[in-house]
Amino acid sequence: MRFQLLGPLSIAEGHDVVVLKPSKPSSLLAALLLHPGSVVSTGYLLRALWDDDQPATARAALQSCVLRLRRIFVKYGVAGDVIEAVPGGYRMNVDTDTLDLVRFRTLVRAADGAGDAEGELYRLKEALTLWQGPLLANVPSLMLHRDEVPGLTEERLRTLERACDIELSLGRCRQVLVDLWEAARRHPGRERFAEQLIEALYRTGRQSEALAEYRAVKGRLKEELGIDPGPSLQRLELAILRGDDLGSVALDQAPQPLEIAAPVRPTAPVAVTAAVPAPDDGGPPRGDRAPAADWPVPPGGRAAPAPLALPASPTHLVPPALPVPPVPSFTGRAAERADITARLRECAPDTTLVVLSGAPGIGKTALARQCAHDTQDTFPGGVFVVAMTHPDGAPLTADEAMAHLPRPGAGDGRALLVLDDVTTADQVRPLLPAAPGGAVIVTSRRGLAGLMATHGGSVHRLSTLDPAESRQLLTAALGAERVAAEPAAAGELADVCGHFPLSLRIAAARLLTRPGLSVEDCVRWLAEDPPARLSLADDPRMSVPQVFGRALHRLEPRWQDAFRRLGDQEGLLVPAHALGDSPEAEEALERLADAGLLEEGPPGPYRIHRLLKIYARRQARERNTGEAATVPH
Template sequence: MEFGILGPLTVRDGAGDRTVPAAKQRVLLAALLVRRGQVVPAGVLADTVWDGRPPRSAPTTLRTYVMRLRKALGEAGPRIGTEAGGYCIDVAAEEFDADRFTALRDLGHQALRRGEAEEAAARYDEALGLWRGPALVDVPSDTLRRAESDRLAEARLDVLEARLDAGLTLGRHTELLGELRRLTAAHPERERFWAQLMTALYRGGRQSEALAVYGEVRRILATELGVDPGAELRTVHRSILRADPDLDGPERPARARTVVAARTALVTPFQLPPGLTDFTGRAAHTADLAGRLSAHRHSPLIAVVSGQPGAGKSALVQHTAHAARDAHPDGTLYADLRGDRHRPADPRAVLGSFLLTLGIPAAAVPAGTEERTALYRSLLAGRRMLVVLDDARDSLQVRPLLPADPQNAALVTARNRLPDLDGAHPVHLGPLPEDEARQFLTRLVGPARAAAEPQALAELAAACGGLPLALRICGVRLAARPSWTVRHLADRLADEERALDELSLGSLDVRAAFAAGIETLDAPAARAFRLLALAPSPTVGLAVASRMLGEPPACAERTLERLADAGLLTAREPGRYRYEPLLRAWARELAQYRPALPTAPAALHRPATRRAALVG
């Protein structure tokens, strides 16, 4: 089987090409392919298929689209699986053109680092040959294009630059001139193409033309972008002026290191997502982190912000990082580690992205994780930089990405507390206090509306259990529906059986956040999370848990501690564990409807149901 997005969407099996004529089914297939091997929540798919404006019938219609897509794909149809809360597609890396492109690119980079320019050029040509046009060109989804098309186009341009480097190393400067002129005209902002054009002209004996190109690019950058040429362009310009022998042939390692250092010294990244203008509460946590970020240190600050799904960990860290920008004038790096997915981000790939951001040419990025970590920490040494690592899976994923210089700091978010991350400062987020929850809702719905119904506002905050994600959904829904009273929404949430249905709005979905929260649990812990919610009280003691799970107390305690570490239970005192209200409602829902889920038979929950009745 072959699946392709580097151009029009394609699916090819032994019978030939499979056509997916329906536009929304193409969007659905593309959304699954770009996250192949991962469960994509139904809410995320609906947001993608309907470009952020899914209809009320989206869940039902989405199931219909999945059924029709399976039929259209023929023998590939069964590869689309249904998982709790979403869908996934089973596609191997060698079957997907975007992954083959990445693999060939990496082989080219490795060959170029070994000095095998001919082999590198061949691998780059293979990678570029996979492109049949702009990525996702026939997929009518602005959401998907914004997320994937630009990224893939950037990766293609990076490979073009690397292939041109290999060609210049092989002495093909004359035959590359036409292509370089087209690329500089099409992408005037990419200084690397201009530097390669100047080098090719100079090696062809056209020094005056090479200097004229520098004048042209300097004018374009000043007029269109308001910036001066970067370090690499200036270095090539100086080398041409003094007829530097190093410019006559393949770059020598010493010069390459000089250029890398020069480029790196001028790059000041700021990769944070936009901050929330309505961030509310968490005053003590914000002050604690701000104080630590601005204090003089003898070792790098590593802070781990943990808490239940939807607790606002990312919001707190991003708010704090924006506020700490002046304390880290050399830049802020950001990475989404995707810890809640089947395939979390690979630290090696994240390091590669960081190195490119810091100004390292693609061909100079080391192959191995350890080598990349060493170079990354060297580049950050002596600089006041902040690294934000969002949604970490575990300490093993985080460690290679941590800076080492005392002037550096790292803010990490994770559902797990990461207790084995040496030297980390723990920050655990519980529910918002009642006053902060009401204040948050007031900011979203407006002070006049909140003042008109103070009791209903308090009840709505209580129904949300102080969970920031739930509060935001309620506030946004009320703001979008001025005809609704606060009482109307509070009454809808008062019914536990429909509360979670009300807490979904586009990509904001409490169920989806909770579902992602249990993705990394082992089977016994996931089962215990469901079954212990059937106890008559939201607080479960160790003895009760032992009887309900049918396990010795020591085994039950280990399971409960795993749930507490994952932010799914709160350990208020030794031997007693509490469900937050919405998490308990969701766990009871899972236990009630467990037979419909694919990963375990219904019989698993029946003994615990009987034991819950006995305990009650």
């Protein structure tokens, strides 16, 4: 059993929620929960119940109110001693498991010590999901709404500002636009939200919209308050007018897993049972529910919702269909790119389905995004990109993904869906009706043969780049002059990187940020410990070991062990009997091939890429010495 304070005051058990009717016991409960674990003085509680108009018998009435609240608790399985009478007042004994406010503050504090931007953002977003609607909408206390609600609201808005700041710092300007549009409109007095929205618009190539938003803010402040925007907003306007670069947007454009507006899993849908009101002020507890029309309006004039009016599922907020920019320094994949774009441009009556599969880090997302950019003029209904896994690697459910896609028939024409990092065919099937007559690009490490069997389409299994394509990528990223100055070293660098697009981009980024480092020295350093050194310290996603680890840890433990055993095999060819002659050994190789950790297979031998083999050997060594790392996030 738990209490929910961040929204209509309610008592919940599992997915069932009882929303309390506005009453004196509801005000008393809210006043106690607002100060969890602390002694709440009798005087404070009296003000919460009667404000300045306290009756002569207020103290006796308070004791009666406590007794009635305890009876309600017993009725719904809450221990009566959760309210403790102490000298000078009362105390509510709750913790992170029994009160959402405590959990919210715990998560926000944990974000402070996360140590990295991704971990901090994950905790902040989890904290924000605890807010379930208008704060204390069913609590009639004037004092609480006047003295307590503004402070709690400020806590939430500061947390939201902080989360949006992190999103912007990570370059996820497109993904955060939906949150910023809503926040800026709901809280026009907070200039920071307006500033974040303007920055996000500008950094996604929408300069005219950014300036229009600034002028709207400026006009509102002038008209309502007679003041100009603050210095920070003014500096931002000047930077936009000058066309300044506001910072790197690499994560927003690079061919890495794309993020949806809210990558943290939402709380489970709330199934509200018949609402059971708290006792009326003038009588014993009642089992009937007052009609919604009889519910009083709480302070501020906002009508309290009837208990059964709470949503049973998250609001369907669809991100705007924004232009898809080209992938920076995209090279290679000419044949696949031509075939995919041709298929996408065909106006077939059914949904056009394209699956891009292959090893982790092979460039599936980059190709999908580049093809979406190439063909976006073909889709008047827009292009919608959804990352199909959460930051912790768990797959999105179909319902979670659908919240970020247009409803069938809701758009202005054909739409293109890009479903990135799909883990199973079952994730995709329920989403295909969202693009009738449109197209869907799916990227996955798996082949998704089951999806092809039921829905048809085309599959492109990507392999590593050839030497010429690798050189083109390095030239596009580093510049022709730097590659031409050390042509042999550039070729060696491509070899050390295994011709993986991800590895090549990581190496190029290291060279770009160290202009005094020669390509030859970079090759020598990387070659001492690949793939461990193919990572960037300031971005855990740009890490070959992390990407390989995520792919490995999606498998069952027995298949993970089979992969580690391959590190001891001679050469890069993996014969069918490499793990033994049993049916399970054969299945293990098939599972690893399906996960993108092996290539080819029967009737010929399997192959393992050199970087994956080194990674398998390292994993086996760490496992044997007890040094194996935990699942990477």
